Amino acid sequence: MTTSILKKLGFATISAATVLGLSFGPAKAAEPIKIGSFLAVTGGASFLGDPESKTLKMYVDKINAEGGVLGRKLELIVYDSQGNPAKAVPFAKRLISDDKIDILLAGSTSGATMAVIPIVEAAGIPYISFGGAGVIVNPVKKWVFKTPHTDTLAVQKIYNDMKKNGLTKVGLLSGSGGFDKSCRGQSQALAGSMGMTLVADETHGKGDTDMTPQITKIKNTDGVQAFMYCGFGAATSIVAKNFKQLGVSIPHYQTHGSASMSFIKNAEGGAEGVRLPAAALIVVDALPDDHPQKKVASDYQAMYTSTSGDSVSSFGGHAYDGLMIAVEAIKRAGSTDKEAVRAEIEKTTNYVGADGIYNMSATDHLGLDEASFVMVEVSNGGWKMLK
Amino acid sequence: MFAEFLQFLFSGITVGAIYALVGLGFAIIYNASHVINFAQGEFVMLGGMNTVFFISVGMPMPVAMLLAVVVTIFIGLALEKFAIEPARDASIVTLIIITIGASIFLRGAAQVIWGRNFHSLKPISGNDPVMIGGAAVLPQSLWVLGCTIVIVIALMFFFNRTLVGKAIVASAHNPLAARLVGINPRFIMLLSFGLSAMLGGIAGILIAPISLAYPGVGIMLGLKGFCAAILGGLGNPMGAIIAGLIVGISEAVTAGYISSAYKDAVAFIIILGVLFFKPSGLFGVRGTERV
Numbered sequence: 001m002t003t004s005i006l007k008k009l010g011f012a013t014i015s016a017a018t019v020l021g022l023s024f025g026p027a028k029a030a031e032p033i034k035i036g037s038f039l040a041v042t043g044g045a046s047f048l049g050d051p052e053s054k055t056l057k058m059y060v061d062k063i064n065a066e067g068g069v070l071g072r073k074l075e076l077i078v079y080d081s082q083g084n085p086a087k088a089v090p091f092a093k094r095l096i097s098d099d100k101i102d103i104l105l106a107g108s109t110s111g112a113t114m115a116v117i118p119i120v121e122a123a124g125i126p127y128i129s130f131g132g133a134g135v136i137v138n139p140v141k142k143w144v145f146k147t148p149h150t151d152t153l154a155v156q157k158i159y160n161d162m163k164k165n166g167l168t169k170v171g172l173l174s175g176s177g178g179f180d181k182s183c184r185g186q187s188q189a190l191a192g193s194m195g196m197t198l199v200a201d202e203t204h205g206k207g208d209t210d211m212t213p214q215i216t217k218i219k220n221t222d223g224v225q226a227f228m229y230c231g232f233g234a235a236t237s238i239v240a241k242n243f244k245q246l247g248v249s250i251p252h253y254q255t256h257g258s259a260s261m262s263f264i265k266n267a268e269g270g271a272e273g274v275r276l277p278a279a280a281l282i283v284v285d286a287l288p289d290d291h292p293q294k295k296v297a298s299d300y301q302a303m304y305t306s307t308s309g310d311s312v313s314s315f316g317g318h319a320y321d322g323l324m325i326a327v328e329a330i331k332r333a334g335s336t337d338k339e340a341v342r343a344e345i346e347k348t349t350n351y352v353g354a355d356g357i358y359n360m361s362a363t364d365h366l367g368l369d370e371a372s373f374v375m376v377e378v379s380n381g382g383w384k385m386l387k
Numbered sequence: 388m389f390a391e392f393l394q395f396l397f398s399g400i401t402v403g404a405i406y407a408l409v410g411l412g413f414a415i416i417y418n419a420s421h422v423i424n425f426a427q428g429e430f431v432m433l434g435g436m437n438t439v440f441f442i443s444v445g446m447p448m449p450v451a452m453l454l455a456v457v458v459t460i461f462i463g464l465a466l467e468k469f470a471i472e473p474a475r476d477a478s479i480v481t482l483i484i485i486t487i488g489a490s491i492f493l494r495g496a497a498q499v500i501w502g503r504n505f506h507s508l509k510p511i512s513g514n515d516p517v518m519i520g521g522a523a524v525l526p527q528s529l530w531v532l533g534c535t536i537v538i539v540i541a542l543m544f545f546f547n548r549t550l551v552g553k554a555i556v557a558s559a560h561n562p563l564a565a566r567l568v569g570i571n572p573r574f575i576m577l578l579s580f581g582l583s584a585m586l587g588g589i590a591g592i593l594i595a596p597i598s599l600a601y602p603g604v605g606i607m608l609g610l611k612g613f614c615a616a617i618l619g620g621l622g623n624p625m626g627a628i629i630a631g632l633i634v635g636i637s638e639a640v641t642a643g644y645i646s647s648a649y650k651d652a653v654a655f656i657i658i659l660g661v662l663f664f665k666p667s668g669l670f671g672v673r674g675t676e677r678v
Contacts, residue, residue, distance in 0.1 A: 047503060202647040207607030209405070209598035212398040212523075213642040216391060234505040234599045245516045246394070246523050266507040266599055268514055 032075035033068075033336055035060065035326070036101030038091040038116075039130075040083030040108035048108035051304070051316035052130055053078050056105065058307045059323050069327055070334065077101065083108060085115035092116040096123045102336040105322045107131050108315075117144055126329075126342040128322040130315070133182070137365040145345055145365045147321040147355055148314075149279065149372060151179070154255050155186045157277040157370045158228060159194045161386070167226040167251060171200035171218035173211065173239065174230035179257055183230035199224050208235065212242045219248045226250055232257040240270035251275065256373065259283070259314070264378055275386065277373035281317045281354045286376060286383040292352055300354050317354035325351055325358065390521025395643040396636065397519070401528040401597070403635020404535040408590035409612025410619060410627035411542070412583040418559040418622045419579035422482045426466060426490040428609020429497075430584045433459045434591025435600030436497055439506040448509065456588040462493070463584020467577050475573075490609070497602040505601035508592070527596045534593055538586065539628055546624075555579060559622065611654075618658050620671020630669060633657070 037056060040049030060076045068074060077099050079091040088107065095101045096119065103126045107113035110133035117136075120127045120143050127144050129136050134150040162170065170191070174184040184203075191198050200221045202214040218227060227250050229239050236258040243252055244267075252274045254263075259278035264271045280293040284301050287294045300320050301312045328351065329344035330336060348360040348367060356372020375386040409427055416424040437458050441451035470485050511530050516523035545552040558565040558575045566572060591600070598604055615634055619626025634654045641653040661669055 202642075204642075204647060205607070205651050207604070209594060209608075210398050210402050210639075213395050213639045214647045216394045217643055217647075220391060234601055234604075237505070237507065237599060238597075241514070245514075245525055247516070262504055266505060268507055268509075270514075 030072045032073040033070070033103075033330065034075045034077065034099060034101040035323075036077050036095035036099055036104045037106040038079040038081040038088050038095070038112070039106060040112070041078070041080040043082035043084065045083030045109050047313070048130070048315045049080070049083065051308075051310065051313050052108055052319035054308045054310075055304060055316040055319040056323055058303065059320060062303075063327065069330055074327075081106075081108075081112055083112065085109075085111045088112035089115050089119065092119050096120075096125055101125065102338070103326050103330070103341060104128070105130075105319070105326060110136060113144075113146075117141060120144060124338055126326070126338060126345055128326060128345070130318040130322060132179075134366075140363060140365050143342055145325075145360065147325070147353070147358075147366075148318045149256065149355060149368055150366065151183045151186050151255070152190070153368060153370045153373060154277050155183065155190050156194070157373045157375060158253050158255070158275075159190060159196050160370065161275065161277075161375050162196065162226050162251075162253070163194070165251065168195060169197050169199045169223050169225045171202075171221055171224040171227050171250075172198050172230065173200075173202045173204065173214050173218060173227070175204055175232065175235050176206050177232055179232045180230050183255055183257070187228065187230065204235070209238065210242065211235075211239050212246060215239070215242050215246055215248060219246060219250075224250060226253060228253040230255055230257070234266070236263045237266035237268075237270070240267035240274055242270075244270040244272075256282075256314070259376075261311075264381055271378040272380075274378045276376060277370075278376050278383070279314045279317060279355055279372070280374055281312060281314055283374060283376050283383040283385070284312075286385050287374070288385065291374075292357060293354070296352055297354050314355070321351075321353035321355050321358070324353060391643070393520045393522035395639045397522055397524045397528060399636030399639030400632060401525075401531055401635070402639065403632035404531045405590060405594050405598075405608065405631075406611045406615045406635050407628040407631025408535055408538070408586055408593075409608055410615030410631045411538075411624055412586045412590075413613055413616035414619070414622055414624045414627045415555075415586070416579050416583045417616070418624075419555055419575050420471075420482070421479050422471070422486065423613070423616075423621075424580070424583060425483065425486045425609065425613075426493060427583060427587055427612060428605030428607075429490045429493040430459055430463060430587025430605070431591040431594070431608050432497060432600070432602060432605035433462060433493065433584075434588030435508065435595035435598075435604065436501055436506070436591075436602070437588075438592050438595060439508055439600050440501060442508070452592050455592060456585055459588030459591070460581050460584045463580045463587075464577060466584075467580035471576070471580070472573065475576075490605070494602050494605070501602065503602065505599045506595075507599055508595035510596035525597070527593075531593045531597070534589065535628070538589065539625075542624060551578065614654065614658050618661055618668055620668030623668065623670045626668060626670030 039053045041053050060074045064073050081088040081091055105128050107129040110131035113129040113131035113136050129146040132148050134152055136146045174180045200218045204211050254274055254276045256277050258276055259282045281297045284297040304312050304316055325348050329341050332344045333340035346360055348358050351358040356368045358367035360367035376383040377386055412427045434455055437455035438451050441454050466489050470489055510527040512526045516525055546556050554570045555575055615631035616627045619630030638650050638654050642650040
């Protein structure tokens with residue numbers, strides 16, 4: 001229990017050292033390649049920023065130990081934006097004008113990312129964001145890229161799986177958080193074009209402890225063939241428990257928001273049979289050996305858990321992919337010329353990452369499709385891959 | 388159709404019983420001090436989180452529950468001793484702001500100590516629903532209901548039949564007269580915080596198998612419990628209980644029959660309506676001053 005405090009303190013020291021220490025580093029002939037970052041290392045979104053910052057740090061160290069990139073060391077500068085867009089803006093300005101960074105890999109939240117985009121665009125710095133929302137790269141902005149999946153991909157994946165099983169009439173339940181609402185919006189928007197019908201569209205409040213009325217209503221809706229839940233956190237387990245309590249027999253779908261062992265554990269058996277799209281990284285042990293992402297995901301998992309002592313989350317994976325895409329692009333560009341690096345990031349093809357296989361282009365600055373999710377079912381308290 | 392109604396009703400009664408227990412905690416402290424203790428929801432959180440913690444270090448469940456209640460009581464006493472009592476000459480509003488600060492502090496401390504994850508607690512008697520008239524009810528819901536009834540009876544006995552309980556009631560009715568007959572108001576204050584913390588702790592343990600335990604679980608429960616306390620007439624323990632059930636049932640029935648989007652709104656409309664026509668709450672006594 002106290003170890004988590006110690007870990008945090010230790011970690012704060014490390015990140016301070018990253019910022020301060022490296023300016024006294026060996027002033028060799030070759031200038032280091034400067035990677036700038038602001039992340040929600042502390043604050044409400046620290047579950048995002050903490051693994052992201054740890055991931056960047058451990059892989060920058062690893063790359064440097066192996067000789068760096070283009071014969072130059074990487075220098076990582078991380079500021080703690082606390083997930084606050086108002087703090088992200090001055091950090092972005094400082095990184096660009098004072099620290100003179102070559103590339104920006106930053107932004108745990110969509111809010112912080114959107115706030116700095118005008119600055120990045122004006123300065124002409126290649127920027128890879130770890131924010132979730134599709135709006136970051138849609139419409140495409142010249143200098144802005146992102147690595148995390150969008151909820152559009154998740155909903156597409158779920159709808160396709162339903163269709164494959166002959167289910168087209170969906171009873172939807174969603175929470176009232178940001179993730180939940182965005183997922184609900186996508187579910188409504190995509191339903192028509194994908195031939196699905198939402199026969200029920202229920203919501204529950206923040207912090208609700210019992211969703212049996214909503215599920216009862218969906219259960220008794222005429223013609224409902226599948227149940228789908230858009231939500232995040234404790235509510236995912238409560239919904240699964242209530243679903244089982246009421247003995248509902250239609251297929252039960254949730255989103256990547258539920259893709260954690262904690263969902264299964266806290267639903268106490270209620271999660272059995274729930275289907276959901278998940279990043280390969282989360283279900284790496286359930287992946288078959290010939291899955292293209294098996295190696296990169298299990299390597300990352302081993303590296304992250306052994307270095308940080310924490311269990312792996314998909315959020316650290318976003319940072320891993322961002323860093324690797326940036327490093328590959330710099331290698332291909334042969335320099336840190338900003339326009340050349342930007343152009344090479346845009347040409348990223350068949351990069352196999354922790355989050356999926358990226359194929360970016362001038363019109364797609366995310367480069368993932370729904371194949372980057374694997375459809376899994378909860379079985380015997382673990383994940384089972386679905387074909 | 389009747390089974391459906393029954394399902395909504397049971398859901399509402401379960402949730403309502405929890406609101407009632409939280410509301411009761413508000414009422415007791417308000418009675419003793421006219422302070423509205425906004426850390427009441429955090430007592431609920433502490434009850435659940437402490438039980439999860441003590442079980443995780445290997446204690447048997449009954450011991451963990453008992454210890455969790457004891458720890459929560461001590462936190463409640465410490466809150467009164469170190470935060471409320473030093474400021475007892477300040478205005479009521481200041482004291483209320485102190486309790487808001489305390490709730491933020493307790494939530495933050497829980498996040499630092501236990502992390503942000505949510506945890507489950509094994510239900511007292513299994514997870515297999517009991518079928519009552521076609522509605523599926525979890526045994527834990529029956530435990531919540533049963534324990535609420537026992538607590539209410541025990542409190543009625545305490546307030547009406549024991550010397551200490553009568554002293555609390557006396558202080559609530561007339562603080563000056565109570566002091567004149569030798570009741571120490573500082574002791575009463577301390578006692579009421581301990582009692583409220585105990586109620587919160589018990590409520591937290593009872594609902595953890597339903598709501599899960601996590602540092603933020605007390606926020607909404609605290610607010611809804613506060614609504615119950617207001618609706619029932621602040622300072623009226625029985626009123627808080629009945630109002631808690633009214634809020635819970637109206638939420639569930641609205642979610643089931645009208646729309647889940649308006650669930651919270653309907654509960655608040657009822658409260659606004661009651662306060663508009665009867666500002667002292669459903670069961671509140673209008674304040675009268677004898678000259």
